[in-house]
Amino acid sequence: MTIAEKNIARCINNVKRHTGLCRAISVALLFSMPLGVQATMDDAKVYEPVAPTIDQARANILIARQLQFTHFRDLGISDELSGQVFDAYLDYLDGQRIYLTQDDVSTFSQIRNHLGSALKTGQLQPGFDIYNLVQQRVIERLQFALDVIDDGLDKLNFSSDESILLDRSDAEWATDSAALDALWIKRIKNAVLAQRLNGSDDDTITENLQRRYEGQLKRAYQARSEDAFQAYMNAFTGMWDPHTSYFSPRTSENFNINMSLSLEGIGAVLQSDNEYTKVVRLVPGGPASQQGQLQPADRIVSVAQDDEKPVNVIGWRLDEVVDLIRGPRNSVVTLEVIPSSATDETITKSIAITRDEVKLEEQSASKDVIQLNRDGSDYTVGVITIPTFYADFQAMQAGDPDYKSTTRDVRKLISELEEQGVDGLVIDLRNNGGGALHEANDLVGLFIDKGPTVQIRNSNNTVQVLNDEDPSVAYDGPLVVLTNRMSASASEIFAGAIQDYGRGLVVGSQTFGKGTVQAVRPLNHGQLKITQSKFYRVSGGSTQHKGVIPDIEIPTRIDKTRIGEDALEHALPWDQIEAVPHTRYFDFSGIIDELRKRHEERFADSPEFSLLQQEIDFLNEQREQDSVSLNLDVRKQEHEQVEQTRLTIANARRQIRGEEPFKTLDELDDWQDQQAADLDKTDEELDFVIREGGYIMADMLELDKHMASIDEPTQFAAQAQAQAPNQ
Template sequence: MHPVRFLAVLTTLLTTLLLTSAVNAKVEPSAGDATKISDISYSKEQSKTALDIINKLGKRHYITQTLNDNMSSRIYDNYLRRLDGNKSLFLKADLEEFEQYRYSIDDTMNKGDLSPGYTIFNRYQQRLIERLTVTIDNLPAMVGAMNYERDESLEIDRKEMPWPANQAEADELWRKIIKSRVISLRAAKKEESEIAPLLQKRYQNQLNRVQQSTSEDAFQIYMNSMAALYDPHTNYLSPTTSENFNINMSLSLEGIGAVLQTEDEFTKVVRLVHAGPADKQGQLQPSDRIVGVAQGDGEIEDVIGLRLDEVVKLIRGKKGSTVRLEVIPVSAKTDDEHAMIEIVRDTVKLEEQSAQKKVLDIYHNDKLSKIGIIDIPAFYIDFEAMRKGDPKYKSTTRDVSKLLSELIEEGVDGIIIDLRENGGGSLQEANQLTGLFIEQGPTVQIRHSNKQVYRDGKRSSSRYYQGPLVVLINRLSASASEIFAGAIQDYQRGIVVGTQSFGKGTVQSLTPLKQGQLKITESKFYRISGESTQHRGVIPDIEFPAIYDKEKVGESSLDNALAWDRIDPIRHRRYFNLPAIMPELKAKHEERLKTDPDFIFLNAQLALLEESRSISSISLNEKTRLAEQEEDKAKALLIENQRRTAKGLEPLASLDEEDQDVEKAADEESDKADKEEEDEDEIDPLLTEAGHILMDALPVYGVKKVATNP
């Protein structure tokens, strides 16, 4: 992670807008025709498709589950959660009526009868349209009657709360929800006269989309309420969704460089493309949810509920143009907390997507040392060029092999492989890259749903880099990254440092259905030690403070993720006795952290973030909320200035000044001349500490400190 982005991540994680309030206006249901909607029903083709899905899940999924009463109950709960997860639309009476379906969904689904799901969906549509219509009609009066001094609170997460007992309770809940959004707009310095019209427009857009819901929408939600119980990567893709499957924002042409996916009604950032415009700008983060898009200085267009391809079209644009994204940050405590991010679109250059090298000079034990850094953003290979016999085809392994040779010629003391934010890619490349660091042997085991295990690795002996090695990972290192890091750790070939990796250890395939497609998990990755990378990921030998919240980012944060387990290990060589020196390495690492300004700062910020996570409700008194916000800002400013003072930098008067510094540095990063001149404040503290750990480990490598060309 670039140092500018490193600081921006920390700033984003602590930036919260917890402003909500209340109003005394009572909401009455509208009697207008706008609340009426025709019930939708399922087709014969959808009935056949449901049976096809049940059959394929039963025969081909990695785990075996039976569609029985127990699973019926789970489908029922999951379906309600997907429709009304915040428990703000259905009433207690609705749930009492629906309860008859809890243990009968298995019986009806096995017959191709989808009526329970459609009955619930139609009631959901009715409740939502009624609520939106009432809200639109009453917004001006509600805003005008708000009492900002009233002491009351709003639950941040209602997932464990009961549904409203009656209409009056539902009205009261929505009064608070709407007031929360009004105060958020007031805090954003919106003119009072603009607030009601702006909210009315948002709700009207949502109402328009709801009224366009089709049978396909209901079917997809209902089927995925079952499919997702197998694991979070098993999904039914409707015909429309199938057309747009794998739409991503990697934008090899012109855009912002972000991979997106749809989650409920939101467009969620999965990952950022290395060296892309969003990555360089530094504010957009994985798991942020995009709720609005604007072109340049234009008006924000609400994108909640839009199809993924429609959102992609709004975000894409010509090189040099500006797009503004309104997002709910991953650090947000409520969905009302929004941030504006401005990104200049650009071409994502192919060379910036490839592995890159640099030399890091650090003073270790009062001696200048040279550490070779190889940053690998993805595991890539040009399959087409390889099949055509192009001797210069690009691949991760070929590029890294060349970089290794160059660094060895430059006389580096050791190598750090930086896999942070590397979401994976080609399994073949993960295996071959491992082969650059071991003489011969297996690298991964793949266990299929039929329990057969396939092993892959470096089959013949050849030259390899034998010198000191550290692998740096974080929570966004996933899939192929985890295979490589796990193999290096199992062979005791190098030291893995950083934070627990993502935990994506499953393999999916697409299979056609009567209508649409089914993405189904059929295999699972295992390390040569027999341990799965699934769910647990790779645990570093030496752990750094975790920037990303494991409760929100990573496989373990996903509902119904397959569990970690193990199979038989493979006999393999241990290159060095790294466990023997690990206690000493950890002790030296901990000692450095006590005085390192950046790590002290990071730990202090993470402590503040952990404190905020324990809050279950927020005050709806505006003065109280503003005071709490200022107190949070003061704490953040204090620890930032402690870091700056320790590094000999000028203290800041406010966090806004820091934001300007980060933005300025991000702009300078795009300038090649400035990019080459990194001052002390731009040093990546995590990379530097990884270098110190490598130097501490030199004795265990003995005479092999001098590297051998691969």
């Protein structure tokens, strides 16, 4: 054992946690050792470089073949692609450019354009060399951060006129270690400021930051060969499209469990986002969806079990975060998250969620009725909310005549609403992320005669057309379909078909744009999820990338630059194929301008819409902020302004509802916690977007009566009077 090694061992045996001196010695030893040298002492923390396995090399070759010959996108493995893989891999490993220097990046510049040929033949070592260097730099940076914290937060200067860039994804690489030191001191100051402004004292902040960085440091030391391989393969597969990805054997197991919907957890779909775990979407009817605070694009910082201390999960593998969140039914897991609306990654909130199974009945379609008055005329509008496209396959296969499915449930709800004498129908597909394709096909069939519903083009350019073969129509009256940015996949197929057939109006915001179909294929080592086909509307346009554009638009709080297919790197583009013959039931061209005009006039006078626009403007202003001050007084003033705006907006909403305003932010926070904890709460009044859908419905009916009175063809006549099919 060398003298340096003995000193490290002695340090570790004498103290529970590294002192600054111990960390400095271990770093010096780490970067003086060849990559292949392993530590000889039991307790010393020295990074063990990971190496590829034969199984991984074979899987790499299979992945390369599948991508080239079976993926929907025809993309060869070229020198240009090699450079893109290199950049994507560095973005995955150091997306905020806080670990590597320009010299580090230049070290691998000679292999930048040669990764493709290596990936074709299973030569993984270049990717593993990059991974090992990044892990070493991660350890170095985290040890530096702990040294700064050990020196005391009182040594940090919060009176200078400094600021920190919030998003460094497009920043230049740091010139050297000294530049990274300066950057990390700013990062630590930013974290300290955020916690001080949230009321934490310096002792608590010190403990929190030590726990955070030590947790990340522990994960870095525990890096596995599979971590490097999965990261490298996903940088590679992501060149074809963002939904094509490699699943390690462990990740494959979690994927298969999630697909069964029997998982006891919180009902959230997660993915890796640089060093964070990000919420992609919430499962309708699941605990997180019902609790109401967790939102898509939130990033998870820590996880706590019941009353235990939180475990920081920044830098953790996705499968390990999933394991930590998963747990027995009725137990409580608390997530500390960076909200999607946060301007700064140090702004967090804690969300307590009671674990449970995602039950099919909690995803079921439901109905409501709203009564509206327009210019002295009363209208009864039915509302059907569809959280997801579901079907109880097991009950169906068992021959249960009463098995649940979206189409069967909606047909029954329509019958009940018609018995109540509704004048029109609103279908709410907001936040519906899709589900069973055949259910979308069958649901369209409730509103049309026989006809095509969607086209599916495969990688060999063959086109399959799905049809509604049932000539019966469950509802032939006026129809409005509500969508938002989280309406995806099967939701887009339904909304697009209703729009193409002229069967109803689509109202809301542009949908997600998920118009691709994936298949999971087994490998010798893990699985490959690969895009193999693409959806097209009956009019020929794809739902991919562009989604469905509403006939009447309603703004949304959702940040379209962060959520949606067109916000994803390498997403397949929008295109179109030939239309298939389909009927146009109604022609809205004669009334759509008047409908939009009335809608805009109504919203101009609506306090709810005014408040929504105020929220959107506030969120956009926060999102556009690219840096924050590190001066305590300036930061405190900015923080108070943001918090006061939150309180003002919340009280404006309470005033609209005739409720007492909150006197303080603490009152607001306590009320939000109580609301989130009450899983049985029900809205006394449907939200104003649904009511606006009803008003648009009333406008349609009024305009229809007007056209009938001047002997114009009525827009909502019987289906027998439908126009000839379009070609």
